[in-house]
Amino acid sequence: MADDPNPTAGKPDDSTSEEPAEETSVKVDPDVGEEGEDYDAATGEDDAATGEDDAVEASDAKPRMSHVRLATILGVVLVLGLGGLVGWLGYQAYQAKQAEDLRNLFVQVGRQGALNLTTIDWESAEADVQRILDSATGTFYDDFQQRSQPFIEVVKQAQSKSEGEVTEAGLESESDNEGQVLVAVTVNTSNAGAPEQQPRAWRMRITVQKIDDEAKVSNVEFVP
Template sequence: MADDAPAPDGEPIATVVEDRADGAVDEPVDAGDDTLDGRTPVRKALIAGVVLVAALAGFTGWFGYQAYQSSQEQKQRDLFLQVGRQAAQNLTTIDWERADADVQRVLDVATGTFYDDFQKRAEPFLQVVKEAKSKSVGTLGEAGLESVTGDTAEVLVAVTVQSSNAGAPEQAPRAWRMRLTVQRVDDGAKVSQVEFVQ
């Protein structure tokens, strides 16, 4: 087919199209197309790199979250143990000369039925302690978590108690094991039950 565009000197230019004997039409050749799906090796590498970075970011986020969860659980276990130890110390260290403050310390770490029961018995207990001029000092031994379930833990504490009163100034020390139920509350953790175990 001829192109009718004029040449620079004004003469029309003719374009010759050769007919091939086999009837095939020449297709343009793209030297950069060496894959079947049209993607170059550079593009494939770029996509693979983006996928790899996204996967690494996902794994990093997941591992970071797991580490955070583990840290929070350890902090809660430490809190339960610390509150259990403090409550055992408060319960076994009562001095008749400051008994009101000592009883208040026990109530400060108590909640639930333990708080209710101890508060009801506080006045008669104070009266007996003051009349007998009783003094007890608890020395904490080993302590550990027996179990943790959600927001509650069972804490075992070994305590040696040295007691004295007006009638018996020096008594032999007594070794106790206490099981304290500690539960999470809004402002930390408190003891909801106390029992002595053999």
């Protein structure tokens, strides 16, 4: 048997008999690789650092905003409080002034009423009586008007002359539109053909009533 010049002839080729192994291709995502992880980590750290910086800045800014707002609120409250206080004090002062003016008016009208009643001259009796009526009101006006003419005739017949002088006057009581005034009067009286008389001291309780913007005598009492 002759030698086979190709010793491998007739033998299956190992290299051709086996199927080549499939190659698995793996795509590397640059965002997922190590470099990607480092990038994400770095980015995350940067974001965290930025967030911390923002938080610090915000925390630093908030107190400043709070201080400014608090100062503004306190300023507004202070201004409103002072305005209210000034207004209240002004109103109280106005009320006190009104009350004082009313008391002074009552006393003034009471004093003048006492002078009108005690100062009568027989030569000017009509004018003196009219002055009393002009400063009177209410029942006192009605009563004195009814007796005014007989009173004038008596004064003229006696040629009487009286002159009063207020020695003391003060407000006894008061209300919104009425006050009672105590008046002490010294009266000098003279009659024709009669000896000179000693001064007489009278005390009167004069009720003064406020009517609109004026005040008038509404009652007269002689008190011991």
